[in-house]
Amino acid sequence: MPSSSRQGITCPYCFAVVAAQRIPYRCRGQAGRRAGCAPVLDKELAAYTGSTAGASLPPVFDAPGGKARADCPTCGQTTGSRVCPECHNPLPPAYCDSPGRIxxxxxxxxxxxxxxxxxxxxxxxxxxxxxxxxxxxxxxxxxxxxxxxxxxxxxxxxxxxxxxxxxxxxxxxxxxxxxxxxxxxxxxxxxxxxxxxxxxxxxxxxxxxxxxxxxxxxxxxxxxxxxxxxxxxxxxxxxxxxxxxxxxxxxxxxxxxxxxxxxxxxxxxxxxxxxxxxxxxxxxxxxxxxxxxxxxxxxxxxxxxxxxxxxxxxxxxxxxxxxxxxxxxxxxxxxxxxxxxxxxxxxxxxxxxxxxxxxxxxxxxxxxxxxxxxxxxxxxxxxxxxxxxxxxxxxxxxxxxx
Ligand SMILES: Nc1nc2c(ncn2[C@@H]2O[C@H](COP(=O)(O)OP(=O)(O)OP(=O)(O)O)[C@@H](O)[C@H]2O)c(=O)[nH]1
Ligand SMILES: [Mg+2]
Ligand SMILES: [Zn+2]
Ligand SMILES: [Zn+2]
Missing domain, CATH: 3.40.50.300 (P-loop containing nucleotide triphosphate hydrolases)
Incomplete structure (x- = not known):
């Protein structure tokens, strides 16, 4: 049975089942001269990995519609990075489009x-x-x-x-x-x-x-x-x-x-x-x-x-x-x-x-x-x-x- 037939996408990291319309986004953050949200400690990700190392990242935000891209409500930049709502690990666009087989x-x-x-x-x-x-x-x-x-x-x-x-x-x-x-x-x-x-x-x-x-x-x-x-x-x-x-x-x-x-x-x-x-x-x-x-x-x-x-x-x-x-x-x-x-x-x-x-x-x-x-x-x-x-x-x- 493919993951998609379970009315949602199965997160390949924590195996939570997520509705496609409810996948949050991660702000693109700052890069070079581009202004954007500063990194913050991502508590969900740190809890998943069991360590704060590598968990300082631009913030995660929700946006309705389940589109491939969304604008960050804080800094206004458009982002295409999406994450699992439970563990905040990245869900690549191709995975969201055609939910993978585990x-x-x-x-x-x-x-x-x-x-x-x-x-x-x-x-x-x-x-x-x-x-x-x-x-x-x-x-x-x-x-x-x-x-x-x-x-x-x-x-x-x-x-x-x-x-x-x-x-x-x-x-x-x-x-x-x-x-x-x-x-x-x-x-x-x-x-x-x-x-x-x-x-x-x-x-x-x-x-x-x-x-x-x-x-x-x-x-x-x-x-x-x-x-x-x-x-x-x-x-x-x-x-x-x-x-x-x-x-x-x-x-x-x-x-x-x-x-x-x-x-x-x-x-x-x-x-x-x-x-x-x-x-x-x-x-x-x-x-x-x-x-x-x-x-x-x-x-x-x-x-x-x-x-x-x-x-x-x-x-x-x-x-x-x-x-x-x-x-x-x-x-x-x-x-x-x-x-x-x-x-x-x-x-x-x-x-x-x-x-x-x-x-x-x-x-x-x-x-x-x-x-x-x-x-x-x-x-x-x-x-x-x-x-x-x-x-x-x-x-x-x-x-x-x-
Ligand atoms: N001859 C041969 N021996 C192999 C091959 N693959 C693995 N082995 C042997 O089997 C041993 C165990 O391989 P692993 O891949 O560590 O086995 P594992 O299933 O991960 O083991 P655990 O982590 O203890 O559960 C290796 O140290 C090798 O001695 C192979 O293709 N040919
Ligand atoms: Mg092994
Ligand atoms: Zn997850
Ligand atoms: Zn932002």
């Missing part, structure tokens, strides 16, 4: 979530972005800073593995908010170009937070607001997958039933069912992508000749034949690894789910560092391409036909 990322501790976020965003800003004619722009300065400091610099520049994400119980959690904007070229000379936007709201949850019911509630608002969910599953945590794993790969020691993939998925599913008021026997309509991470650890023999080993072909489209082949291969891997119950469960709970296999690093890390070949992502964008297709932002095509 994509939630969930996985057990050590499943590879932080690494995935680091690599996926980099891919979207570079190779995949180019392929799709899409731009990925951070919606606020904190997102830019945090992505650099906590993800890109350590992993991609310094090639160090990312530390375990701290629990939301001890450190405040903030989403990374991006706007993915895609221009679709006109098919004929007379047709118009189309621009579609998707707000990508990624919350780097700490795997441990999904174990206990109490802390998980902190994440519930995010999960409940999600229009799509990506579940990451570490094949090293599936005991029966051991024989498929290459020699010398250290495997996880998951003796904790709370962190088993199916249990995590089940708990999130319960929350989604309650939020969407889904009756027993009915299935959730939220599209769900379930991806096996770290597939570089699988024995080469298992991947050779397989759909997962092929590279994706489609450029600017979702290759539907490839999609089906990968889906079937991951399904048979799950069954082979005695995790067929997961597939069955997903089928019972979700009307629309798809299986993926990916590797963010593209190789097994050594001594806390990325392997010698550097980060070589493999099929990391697949779940997102599928979601874009589901959201009507990416066409599907058969690779064999036409």
């Amino acid at each position: 994509v939630a990322l969930v996985g057990a501790k050590n499943a590879g979530k932080s690494t995935y976020i680091a690599v996926l965003l980099h891919e979207l800003m570079n190779r995949v972005g180019t392929e799709l004619d899409a731009s990925l722009v951070a919606c606020d300065d904190r997102t830019i800073e945090r992505y650099k400091r906590d993800f890109a610099r350590p992993l991609l520049e310094e090639r160090r593995l990312l530390p375990t994400t701290a629990s939301a119980a001890t450190s405040p959690r903030e989403p990374l908010v991006y706007l993915l904007t895609r221009t679709r070229r006109a098919r004929t000379r007379f047709a118009r170009e189309r621009t579609d936007s998707l707000a990508l709201v990624l919350f780097d949850t700490a795997g441990e937070d999904l174990r206990s019911r109490e802390v998980r509630d902190l994440h519930l608002r995010y999960l409940e607001a999600a229009d799509a969910v990506i579940f990451l599953v570490d094949p090293l945590e599936l005991p029966a997958a051991r024989p498929s794993v290459g020699d010398g790969v250290p495997t996880g020691a998951a003796d904790d039933p709370d962190s088993e993939p199916i249990n995590i998925i089940a708990r999130v599913t319960e929350a989604l069912r309650a939020r969407h008021g889904v009756r027993p026997g009915e299935r959730l309509r939220v599209p769900v992508a379930v991806a096996l991470t770290k597939i570089d650890v699988l024995r080469p023999a298992l991947l050779r000749q397989s759909a997962l080993h092929r590279s994706r072909t489609g450029a600017g489209v979702l290759d539907l034949d490839d999609r089906e082949a990968v889906n079937e291969q991951v399904r048979s891997l799950l069954h082979e690894w005695q995790a067929g119950g997961l597939d069955t469960y997903l089928g019972q709970q979700y009307a629309d789910y798809a299986l993926f296999g990916l590797s963010a690093l593209g190789g097994v890390p050594e001594n806390g560092r990325v392997g010698a070949g550097g980060v070589r992502p493999y099929r990391t964008e697949d779940p997102l391409l599928w979601l874009l297709h589901r959201f009507g932002m990416l066409a599907g095509a058969r690779s064999q036909g036409s």
